Amino acid sequence: MEDNNFRGNNNNKAPLVSSLPIFIFFIIMSIHTIVTKNNLIAISLSICSLIIFTSLTTLLLYTYIMHNKQLKDHK
Numbered sequence: 001m002e003d004n005n006f007r008g009n010n011n012n013k014a015p016l017v018s019s020l021p022i023f024i025f026f027i028i029m030s031i032h033t034i035v036t037k038n039n040l041i042a043i044s045l046s047i048c049s050l051i052i053f054t055s056l057t058t059l060l061l062y063t064y065i066m067h068n069k070q071l072k073d074h075k
Contacts, residue, residue, distance in 0.1 A: 016064050023057040 030050035034043055 016060065019060055020057070023053050023060065026053045027057065 027050060030046045030053065033046040034050070037043055037046070
């Protein structure tokens with residue numbers, strides 16, 4: 001019997017579909033806070049969160065692309 005769990009499914013796009021909108025929402029909220037707030041603490045926290053969420057989004061897309069590339073190479 002084939003093991004068809006979450007991590008073993010090669011055609012599963014659920015992590016990308018579920019994570020990407022959340023990351024994009026927090027990136028937009030960070031940019032909105034940087035543009036509209038005058039508080040130094042709020043701006044600095046938003047800059048730090050913007051760096052974190054853009055790096056997480058880049059990592060998510062990079063792993064998704066590399067995983068699909070490896071699947072195409074094995075076929």
